Amino acid sequence: MRQGGAGPPAEKYDFAMNVLLVDDHPIIHETMRAIVRSVRSEATFHGQFDLAAGLSQASRLEDLDLVLLDLALPGCSGMEAFFRFRTEHPETRVAVISATDDSDKVRAALQAGAAGYLPKTLLPKAMADAIRVILDGGVYSPLDSA
Numbered sequence: 001m002r003q004g005g006a007g008p009p010a011e012k013y014d015f016a017m018n019v020l021l022v023d024d025h026p027i028i029h030e031t032m033r034a035i036v037r038s039v040r041s042e043a044t045f046h047g048q049f050d051l052a053a054g055l056s057q058a059s060r061l062e063d064l065d066l067v068l069l070d071l072a073l074p075g076c077s078g079m080e081a082f083f084r085f086r087t088e089h090p091e092t093r094v095a096v097i098s099a100t101d102d103s104d105k106v107r108a109a110l111q112a113g114a115a116g117y118l119p120k121t122l123l124p125k126a127m128a129d130a131i132r133v134i135l136d137g138g139v140y141s142p143l144d145s146a
Contacts, residue, residue: 017043017135018061022054022081023070023097028120032068032097035124039132050074051081058089066115066134067094071105079112086113095134101142116140 017040021032029047036043046061048054051073058064067089073081085094093115098105101119109117116134118127119142130140 017065018046018063019043019066019068019135020046020048020054020057020061020064021068021097022048022051022073023068024049024073025070028070028097031124032127035128035131039128040135043135051076051084055084055088058085058092064089064092067092068097068118069094070097071109072099079108082109082112082114093134095140103143106141106143110139110141114139117142 019036019040021029023029023032026049033045033047036045046057048057054067054069058067067085069081069085071079071081082094082096085092094113095116095118096109096114097118097120099120101117101121106117116130116139118130118140122130122142126145130142133140
């Protein structure tokens with residue numbers, strides 16, 4: 001699994017990217033918007049606060065490059081939200097963003113095909129580096145940096 005600065009440099013991209021965050025906490029939306037824009041200034045950031053709205057937004061976006069998905073959305077448990085996204089949008093890369101960094105949950109998400117597992121406890125620079133790896137086509141695991 002690639003980490004850190006692996007992959008092509010950000011300057012190589014001259015096209016807009018669509019990134020969708022699905023998380024029920026407004027502060028996470030503001031923080032992740034700033035981090036995504038620090039990594040890809042041309043990115044268009046979309047946000048939804050529940051699974052149904054996130055799935056609907058994803059269907060409306062013609063080119064969706066990445067979904068940042070909280071697993072602990074209201075009404076969802078375990079990997080349910082992830083599997084719904086993978087079923088309805090199989091070509092879209094989905095990275096898990098979570099308040100927990102439990103190694104079993106990290107492994108389960110990555111084995112299920114997540115583009116990365118981003119603990120909300122990451123420092124901003126580490127989160128930016130992780131987002132960069134994922135947007136560059138790699139897979140980010142916090143277990144690789146432990």
